[in-house]
Amino acid sequence: MQFDVYRNTGKAEIYPLVLDVQSDIIGRRKTRMAIPLFPHENYKGPRAERLTPILxxxxxxxxxxxxxxxxxxxxxxxxxxxxxxGQAVVIKSALDFLFDGI
Known part of the structure; x- marks a missing residue:
């Protein structure tokens, strides 16, 4: 479901979790759009706050x-x-910034 967080079962161990951002109104598909989540404590360097918010x-x-x-x-x-x-506003703001630059 949209905004569900899952453990990453793939090979990219650097991302322990992924966030499902696909709308549930689309219905059942064989794929879902997901965003990897990186542990904040391991993040180094500058961060674009709107694009890469902290959850x-x-x-x-x-x-x-x-x-x-x-x-x-x-x-x-x-x-x-x-x-x-409950963090949907921050998540949608990051997606808006990615796609529309706003």
Whole structure:
């Protein structure tokens, strides 16, 4: 579901979590648009705050790597961690910035 966070079961261990950002109104598909989440404590260098906001999942801070969004097979999103729809404004703002520069 949109704004559900899942454990990353893929090979990119650098991103322990991924965020499903695809609208649920689209219906069931075999893929979902997801954004990798990077542990804030490991993030080095400058950060574009609008593009890569900090999200809190299970009490831990993660950087939303919006510019690395990708389509993932729905079957890869099986270990649900938390729904963060309460942070939807920040998430949508990052997506707006990515696509429209606003």
């Amino acid at each position: 809190v999942i299970e009490g831990q801070k993660y950087v939303m790597m919006t510019h690395e969004m990708a389509s993932l097979p729905e079957k890869a999103l099986r270990e649900d961690v938390e729904n963060i729809s």
